[in-house]
Amino acid sequence: DQQVKQNSPSLSVQEGRISILNCDYTNSMFDYFLWYKKYPAEGPTFLISISSIKDKNEDGRFTVFLNKSAKHLSLHIVPSQPGDSAVYFCAASSRNPGGGADGLTFGKGTHLIIQP
Amino acid sequence: GAGVSQSPSNKVTEKGKDVELRCDPISGHTALYWYRQSLGQGLEFLIYFQGNSAPDKSGLPSDRFSAERTGGSVSTLTIQRTQQEDSAVYLCASSSGLPEDEQYFGPGTRLTVT
Numbered sequence: 563d564q565q566v567k568q569n570s571p572s573l574s575v576q577e578g579r580i581s582i583l584n585c586d587y588t589n590s591m592f593d594y595f596l597w598y599k600k601y602p603a604e605g606p607t608f609l610i611s612i613s614s615i616k617d618k619n620e621d622g623r624f625t626v627f628l629n630k631s632a633k634h635l636s637l638h639i640v641p642s643q644p645g646d647s648a649v650y651f652c653a654a655s656s657r658n659p660g661g662g663a664d665g666l667t668f669g670k671g672t673h674l675i676i677q678p
Numbered sequence: 679g680a681g682v683s684q685s686p687s688n689k690v691t692e693k694g695k696d697v698e699l700r701c702d703p704i705s706g707h708t709a710l711y712w713y714r715q716s717l718g719q720g721l722e723f724l725i726y727f728q729g730n731s732a733p734d735k736s737g738l739p740s741d742r743f744s745a746e747r748t749g750g751s752v753s754t755l756t757i758q759r760t761q762q763e764d765s766a767v768y769l770c771a772s773s774s775g776l777p778e779d780e781q782y783f784g785p786g787t788r789l790t791v792t
Contacts, residue, residue: 657778665711665736666723
């Protein structure tokens with residue numbers, strides 16, 4: 563049973579417009595959420611994160627929104643640029659009271675294609 | 679500074695053989711994770727080392743999989759009697775161990791079992 567779901571395998575957006583990537587989760591123990599970006603033949607690179615005590619976190623062109631009641635988060639990229647074309651993974655974890663975090667649970671990813 | 683490195687980058691092996699995959703985490707990182715990504719799937723958590731604590735092996739898919747971390751640094755993931763379904767990209771990540779520090783990933787090892 564998938565605990566983190568990204569229901570859109572791919573998304574095509576015109577350059578300069580907003581890209582919205584969605585993610586749903588089922589495990590209410592998750593309290594920390596992250597987005598990773600992955601280019602072919604490279605490992606994922608961290609993009610942005612959000613703690614469950616917040617509902618929004620912004621970093622430059624990237625904003626993550628968290629709706630805990632709906633168990634839903636989204637990543638907004640605005641304006642979208644050609645270099646944003648990549649696979650985006652949503653990930654979640656339960657942080658341990660003593661520090662550290664469990665292994666991340668990943669969604670299957672959404673391939674974002676930015677069209678010029 | 680140097681990131682997470684993994685070796686080999688590619689490994690082709692025959693079904694039934696054992697393989698060892700290596701991960702060099704970022705210096706000073708106390709937490710180390712192994713994941714795998716099968717074709718068309720997301721990353722699947724395998725095992726997690728935190729300092730000197732016993733590793734969290736809850737993600738290992740079978741007893742053919744094992745991992746160790748020597749001296750709190752380098753880690754090796756061993757797959758015994760490989761099967762075709764073991765074919766995947768195996769990714770290693772490390773972090774400082776602080777709850778909100780992100781995991782930094784290596785480039786992965788692509789394993790193909792023929």
